[in-house]
Structures are given as structure tokens and as C-alpha cells.
Amino acid sequence: MTKKREAPYKLLQLEALLKRLPANHPKRPFLEQEYHKRLAGYRGEQEIDFYLNYVSDHHITCLNNIRLNYDSQYFQIDTLVISPQYLLILEIKNITGTIYFDEQFGQLIRIYEGKQEGMRDPIFQVQRQKNLLLKWLKKNHFPLWPIEAFIVISNPSTIIKTSNTQPLHIVHVTKIPEIIHHLNKKYPPVKTLTPVAELADKIAEMNQPLVTDILDEYAIDPGHLIKGVRCPNCDFIPMKKIWKKWQCTKCHFISQHVYETSLDDYKLIFGNKITNRGLRDFLKIRSRSTAWYILQKFVTEKKGTNRKMDYFF
Ligand SMILES: [Zn+2]
Incomplete structure (x- = not known):
């Protein structure tokens, strides 16, 4: 085996x-x-x-x-x-x-x-x-x-x-x-x-796989990263929101379910802890409730209270 x-x-x-x-x-x-x-x-x-x-x-x-x-x-x-x-x-x-x-x-x-x-x-x-x-x-x-x-x-x-x-x-x-x-x-x-x-x-x-802070390791300024929702079809960033769906301006892929690839990016680059504000900033979304909706879908644990809540996914 x-x-x-x-x-x-x-x-x-x-x-x-x-x-x-x-x-x-x-x-x-x-x-x-x-x-x-x-x-x-x-x-x-x-x-x-x-x-x-x-x-x-x-x-x-x-x-x-x-x-x-x-x-x-x-x-x-x-x-x-x-x-x-x-x-x-x-x-x-x-x-x-x-x-x-x-x-x-x-x-x-x-x-x-x-x-x-x-x-x-x-x-x-x-x-x-x-x-x-x-x-x-x-x-x-x-x-x-x-x-x-x-x-x-x-x-x-x-x-x-x-x-x-x-x-x-x-x-x-x-x-x-x-x-x-x-x-x-x-x-x-x-x-x-x-x-x-x-x-x-x-x-x-x-087993304890080694997880390191990659930004720290390669001395990359997080401010230099491209933010926004990444197209799951062609990797282009950012996708554009049209009503309840997201569209890629490069390959024209349209879907409602586009967050997973971007959240994977976040987890690999920053770790599995995020705040509502952090999520909005990373995905470039304005609405707090959209961020809340995404968090409900992907989060497995939360710590803190209301506006000071840390989410783990
Ligand atoms: Zn695309």
C-alpha cells in the first residue's frame, strides 16, 4: 500500500x-x-x-x-x-x-x-x-x-x-x-x-509538516501582492462582480463559486487565520455581508467577539 x-x-x-x-x-x-x-x-x-x-x-x-x-x-x-x-x-x-x-x-x-x-x-x-x-x-x-x-x-x-x-x-x-x-x-x-x-x-x-511564513522567508512586502478574486479557470486577477456572479475579464468565465482558489492562496501565503476586514482587503470586496457570507462557508473555527473576530479556515 x-x-x-x-x-x-x-x-x-x-x-x-x-x-x-x-x-x-x-x-x-x-x-x-x-x-x-x-x-x-x-x-x-x-x-x-x-x-x-x-x-x-x-x-x-x-x-x-x-x-x-x-x-x-x-x-x-x-x-x-x-x-x-x-x-x-x-x-x-x-x-x-x-x-x-x-x-x-x-x-x-x-x-x-x-x-x-x-x-x-x-x-x-x-x-x-x-x-x-x-x-x-x-x-x-x-x-x-x-x-x-x-x-x-x-x-x-x-x-x-x-x-x-x-x-x-x-x-x-x-x-x-x-x-x-x-x-x-x-x-x-x-x-x-x-x-x-x-x-x-x-x-x-x-507527523508535523513544516509550515513557514513564506513572505518572511523571501522578504516579500505583502503590499506588493496582487489582490482580488482569482479566476479559477485562467488565474487572472481580479474577477469582476456582476450581480451575484463573478466574471473574468480575460477568459469570460462566469460563476458564483469562485472563492475557493483565492482562499487557498490566502492560506498558503498568510496562514489560516483571517478577519472580516482582512478578507475584504484580500478579495477586494466592499460588502461586509458578502465577506460574512464567504466566511460562514469556509470557516471551521472562530475566536473573539463581533468586530474583533478571528476566523480560522
Ligand atoms: Zn479567467
């Missing part, structure tokens, strides 16, 4: 931000680059899913984009394969060019278009994930499964080189079925039933 991989939150945030950033904003080229880098990373992760699904083993469960906390240390795992016999951490790297692992110095060097660039050592990274996951299992009273870890290069044309003579745990994505096959043989079937489903549930429950 593989849980459908969701797009990383940061990717969605960048997407929403770019939709609301004027075409001539000075930060735009940089943010577009960031967006495409993360999109390529996400595509690489989806590539992994393809090979994992290819392994038709009903005993394994795959969890994606996990972020857990042990003793106030956070650790993030791209993909965790839970088998009754073992746990397998897959750290997914989308790197193009030639990569060279220098184990002696704990360094990863990437050579691309004639340039050399030092990168964070993924071997150290997975070692840390392994150690923390083991402690986490212990703390949450799970049996201590053997943990295996591999760094998966999602780009099939990347050339992997190493200074090490020992077999490295760095593989191309196409090797995944082979790895699972090998691990299934290495760890014989267990006699006592390991709580695979319980572990998967507990991880899902304790």
Missing part, C-alpha cells in the same frame, strides 16, 4: 505566491527558479513512487514526506517503507550532472557544466534519520525493527562516483525493486507479528 504523495507545502506556497506576484516584481525570477527546483524535486519523488508501486508486495506500506520530532530534534524522511521485517528510509535527491562521494572527508561534490560545487553529505543525513527514528520507535513503545537507508538519485542520467571501495547505499531510482527484493531475502519472515498498521497510523498522527 502506498499513500498518495502530496505536493510539498513549500511548493504549493511558492505556486500561490507566484500567482499573486506582479510580473515585474524584482524577486520574481528568483522565486520562479526556487519553484522549478522544488517542482523537479517533487517529480523525482513521484518517480520513486512509480518504482515502489512496481514492487507488488502487499506486505509493505509506504509513507511519504514525514517529519517527526524526538526530544525536540526534528527529522524528515522523504519515503519510509514499512515491512513486517524491516524499515527502509529512502532519501531522495534530484541532482543532475556527476556526483562524487568522498567518504573520507564526508563530502558530496557535484560536477555540472564544468563547475564543481560542494553539497551537504546525504550519508550523514540518513545516518541521523536512522538514529532518531530508532529512538523515536523506542520512545513510542514499538519493537526495534532493523532500519535500512538508501539515498536515491531520482535523475537516471546522473553519474555516481565514489572514493569508497565498500558498496555504497546510493542508488539510481530504477534499483528500488531490486533493493526491496534483496531486503526481503536478507530479513527472513518474522514469527511475531510486527504492528505495521499501528506504526503507520502513529507516524501519520505524529
Whole structure:
């Protein structure tokens, strides 16, 4: 069973931000680059899913984009394969060019278009994930499964080189079925039933995705964003209100139900807390009662009194 991989939150945030950033904003080229880098990373992760699904083993469960906390240390795992016999951490790297692992110095060097660039050592990274996951299992009273870890290069044309003579745990994505096959043989079937489903549930429950303030992170002035209702059909902002309906002046799409995409933008850029005034300002609507109507539809919780009410959605 593989849980459908969701797009990383940061990717969605960048997407929403770019939709609301004027075409001539000075930060735009940089943010577009960031967006495409993360999109390529996400595509690489989806590539992994393809090979994992290819392994038709009903005993394994795959969890994606996990972020857990042990003793106030956070650790993030791209993909965790839970088998009754073992746990397998897959750290997914989308790197193009030639990569060279220098184990002696704990360094990863990437050579691309004639340039050399030092990168964070993924071997150290997975070692840390392994150690923390083991402690986490212990703390949450799970049996201590053997943990295996591999760094998966999602780009099939990347050339992997190493200074090490020992077999490295760095593989191309196409090797995944082979790895699972090998691990299934290495760890014989267990006699006592390991709580695979319980572990998967507990991880899902304790998962703490990282949510950051994207405006703060990229130092974007909120006043520079394009406000108004975004057309769900062509992304043009703002739509025009004609009686009870909204019309797009660009693609002529007409509908009453147009708020969801704009509220998604708000949530991704500013977070899930909004006021009536904040909503009117963001959607550029004058009527307090229209704002109230929208809030009633989308809000799940409210705090405060009357005019000082904060809405959560
Ligand atoms: Zn449109």
C-alpha cells in the first residue's frame, strides 16, 4: 500500500505566491527558479513512487514526506517503507550532472557544466534519520525493527562516483525493486507479528509538516501582492462582480463559486487565520455581508467577539 504523495507545502506556497506576484516584481525570477527546483524535486519523488508501486508486495506500506520530532530534534524522511521485517528510509535527491562521494572527508561534490560545487553529505543525513527514528520507535513503545537507508538519485542520467571501495547505499531510482527484493531475502519472515498498521497510523498522527511564513522567508512586502478574486479557470486577477456572479475579464468565465482558489492562496501565503476586514482587503470586496457570507462557508473555527473576530479556515 502506498499513500498518495502530496505536493510539498513549500511548493504549493511558492505556486500561490507566484500567482499573486506582479510580473515585474524584482524577486520574481528568483522565486520562479526556487519553484522549478522544488517542482523537479517533487517529480523525482513521484518517480520513486512509480518504482515502489512496481514492487507488488502487499506486505509493505509506504509513507511519504514525514517529519517527526524526538526530544525536540526534528527529522524528515522523504519515503519510509514499512515491512513486517524491516524499515527502509529512502532519501531522495534530484541532482543532475556527476556526483562524487568522498567518504573520507564526508563530502558530496557535484560536477555540472564544468563547475564543481560542494553539497551537504546525504550519508550523514540518513545516518541521523536512522538514529532518531530508532529512538523515536523506542520512545513510542514499538519493537526495534532493523532500519535500512538508501539515498536515491531520482535523475537516471546522473553519474555516481565514489572514493569508497565498500558498496555504497546510493542508488539510481530504477534499483528500488531490486533493493526491496534483496531486503526481503536478507530479513527472513518474522514469527511475531510486527504492528505495521499501528506504526503507520502513529507516524501519520505524529507527523508535523513544516509550515513557514513564506513572505518572511523571501522578504516579500505583502503590499506588493496582487489582490482580488482569482479566476479559477485562467488565474487572472481580479474577477469582476456582476450581480451575484463573478466574471473574468480575460477568459469570460462566469460563476458564483469562485472563492475557493483565492482562499487557498490566502492560506498558503498568510496562514489560516483571517478577519472580516482582512478578507475584504484580500478579495477586494466592499460588502461586509458578502465577506460574512464567504466566511460562514469556509470557516471551521472562530475566536473573539463581533468586530474583533478571528476566523480560522
Ligand atoms: Zn479567467
